[in-house]
Amino acid sequence: MSDKVVTLSEAVGLVEPGDTIALGGMTLYRRPVAFARELIRSRVKDLTLLALTAGYESDLLVGAGSVRRVRTCYFGLEIFGLAPMFTKKARDLEIIEETEVSLALGLRAALSGIGFQPARAWQGTDLLKVRPDVKTISCPYTGERYVAFPAIKPDVAVIHVQESDCQGTAILKGNLALDREMALAAKQTIITTERLVEEVEGQIATFPSRVDAVVLAPKGAYPTSCYPYYRLASQEVLDYVDACSRGEFEEYLARFLDGGEVGER
Amino acid sequence: MGVRLGSADRFTIDELIVTCISRQAKNSDLMAQGIATPLVVAGYILAKLTHAPDLIFAVAIGGCITNSWAPLSISRAEEANLERPLYIFSFDEAAGTLMFTIQPKEFFRPAQVDPRGDFNNVVLGDYYAPKLRLPGCGGIADVTNYSPRVYLYVPRHSRAVFVERLDFVSGVGVLEEEERKELSILSPGPRYLVTNLGTFDFEGGRMRLLSYHPGVRVERIQKKTGFPLAMAPDLHETPPPSAEEVMLLREEIDPLGIRELERLSGGRRRAKLREIIEREAEGF
Numbered sequence: 432m433s434d435k436v437v438t439l440s441e442a443v444g445l446v447e448p449g450d451t452i453a454l455g456g457m458t459l460y461r462r463p464v465a466f467a468r469e470l471i472r473s474r475v476k477d478l479t480l481l482a483l484t485a486g487y488e489s490d491l492l493v494g495a496g497s498v499r500r501v502r503t504c505y506f507g508l509e510i511f512g513l514a515p516m517f518t519k520k521a522r523d524l525e526i527i528e529e530t531e532v533s534l535a536l537g538l539r540a541a542l543s544g545i546g547f548q549p550a551r552a553w554q555g556t557d558l559l560k561v562r563p564d565v566k567t568i569s570c571p572y573t574g575e576r577y578v579a580f581p582a583i584k585p586d587v588a589v590i591h592v593q594e595s596d597c598q599g600t601a602i603l604k605g606n607l608a609l610d611r612e613m614a615l616a617a618k619q620t621i622i623t624t625e626r627l628v629e630e631v632e633g634q635i636a637t638f639p640s641r642v643d644a645v646v647l648a649p650k651g652a653y654p655t656s657c658y659p660y661y662r663l664a665s666q667e668v669l670d671y672v673d674a675c676s677r678g679e680f681e682e683y684l685a686r687f688l689d690g691g692e693v694g695e696r
Numbered sequence: 697m698g699v700r701l702g703s704a705d706r707f708t709i710d711e712l713i714v715t716c717i718s719r720q721a722k723n724s725d726l727m728a729q730g731i732a733t734p735l736v737v738a739g740y741i742l743a744k745l746t747h748a749p750d751l752i753f754a755v756a757i758g759g760c761i762t763n764s765w766a767p768l769s770i771s772r773a774e775e776a777n778l779e780r781p782l783y784i785f786s787f788d789e790a791a792g793t794l795m796f797t798i799q800p801k802e803f804f805r806p807a808q809v810d811p812r813g814d815f816n817n818v819v820l821g822d823y824y825a826p827k828l829r830l831p832g833c834g835g836i837a838d839v840t841n842y843s844p845r846v847y848l849y850v851p852r853h854s855r856a857v858f859v860e861r862l863d864f865v866s867g868v869g870v871l872e873e874e875e876r877k878e879l880s881i882l883s884p885g886p887r888y889l890v891t892n893l894g895t896f897d898f899e900g901g902r903m904r905l906l907s908y909h910p911g912v913r914v915e916r917i918q919k920k921t922g923f924p925l926a927m928a929p930d931l932h933e934t935p936p937p938s939a940e941e942v943m944l945l946r947e948e949i950d951p952l953g954i955r956e957l958e959r960l961s962g963g964r965r966r967a968k969l970r971e972i973i974e975r976e977a978e979g980f
Contacts, residue, residue, distance in 0.1 A: 458731060460757065460774055483787055507831030509732040510770055510957060521829030531835035535791035552838040554879035555868040561823055575880040605778040606759045607786035658774050665771045665973040673966065
């Protein structure tokens with residue numbers, strides 16, 4: 432077979448300890464939850480988690496001890512409140528502060544094959560103090576000071592999509608987040624998909640030459656949404672928050688890893 | 697929770713905050729919606745249904761620009777936003793080019809605010825040993841470098857929020873001209889702030905009371921603020937919502953009362969959240 436279709440555990444095998452792993456989607460929308468479950472099972476540790484906004488599956492990864500560093504501009508559960516395990520473990524994690532601009536332009540710099548992208552951002556805030564690696568530059572034309580956001584090159588990107596073919600030509604419906612950019616910038620890209628099709632229809636979001644593995648994962652974003660197939664399973668997210676507030680993260684995690692009650696509705 | 701004095705029980709404080717947000721939206725505006733901000737979403741929709749029918753929304757949930765609206769929902773927000781999008785954006789586009797050029801008006805909810813309108817959404821306490829790590833500032837540290845349309849709201853006005861000195865600056869306030877120039881900052885700082893006690897601006901680089909809400913005494917607002925407030929020369933009572941505005945909010949825009957979540961905390965908040973989600977599951 433010349434296609435790239437593999438099992439979830441084979442795809443997780445592409446992730447090495449210490450990797451920067453970029454997860455697609457936004458907070459509670461089209462997150463690669465099935466992949467996160469398999470990643471926790473694999474016991475790969477010391478990961479740097481990169482996300483535009485980190486939510487449900489990111490909190491489980493942090494709680495399970497898979498993550499050492501976090502790079503995101505928001506880590507929370509939106510209307511459901513703070514992400515409980517991120518909040519609890521914040522002191523032990525290495526947090527690399529990001530914003531929408533630093534993430535978007537960092538990826539753009541990587542995609543342009545250059546070391547940085549300048550922007551009018553972050554000045555007058557404390558972000559530059561806690562990110563001493565981020566420098567400012569002087570515009571050669573106007574003399575204005577800009578912040579030079581360093582290129583971001585993830586080791587692995589994992590994007591959950593609505594439809595993909597066997598080579599990783601995939602489409603996205605709405606909620607593009609930074610998924611197309613992550614998939615192009617990463618050294619290896621894994622697609623998990625609701626449906627495997629002969630041929631996708633519409634504007635494509637990923638290029639097969641830049642995809643390494645494709646995994647069929649129906650309901651692979653549950654309990655986060657996969658528009659238009661299923662909506663955010665609010666009840667499940669609330670159950671997670673409630674379990675954590677009772678101090679029962681480990682019990683919840685065990686259920687989550689069983690994949691029985693959780694993720695199979 | 698009704699407001700005391702003449703207006704007893706005709707509107708709640710949530711509804712007054714929503715109405716104040718609504719009044720800041722002008723008909724031709726493009727309004728940006730962040731995440732977990734139901735008071736703001738309700739305010740925008742209220743404006744669209746009353747004085748600003750041409751309002752357009754840039755929404756984070758779903759990642760699109762739309763001119764349609766649906767009643768507030770937790771589980772269905774994404775599909776409602778994506779039902780009839782005018783434009784679907786990536787965050788490469790949003791953060792890289794679009795937000796700077798279309799410059800939407802946006803209401804942010806800070807965890808801390810200082811006298812000149814700098815604000816914090818990153819951490820409480822020492823950065824390296826935090827009392828409470830907050831979710832993060834999203835795009836606030838970006839937008840406050842250039843946008844002339846930064847607006848703030850604080851559902852629970854207290855001395856813990858309004859502090860002389862922030863634990864961490866992640867949003868830029870009103871700077872001296874010289875400092876702005878040196879930092880290449882174009883934004884004039886936040887234009888407006890509404891809390892559960894009153895409305896404010898930062899004219900002259902200092903937080904200034906514009907109006908006190910019905911039943912709220914100026915002394916109480918000052919007491920709940922951790923630094924001296926300036927007073928607007930035409931300081932007045934905040935005009936209450938009209939009967940029509942209250943009816944629209946309760947019956948059309950937010951029948952489930954999702955807006956109330958922003959004023960609750962702890963167990964009461966969790967109970968309300970569960971009630972809303974159960975009603976949504978029943979098809980509301």
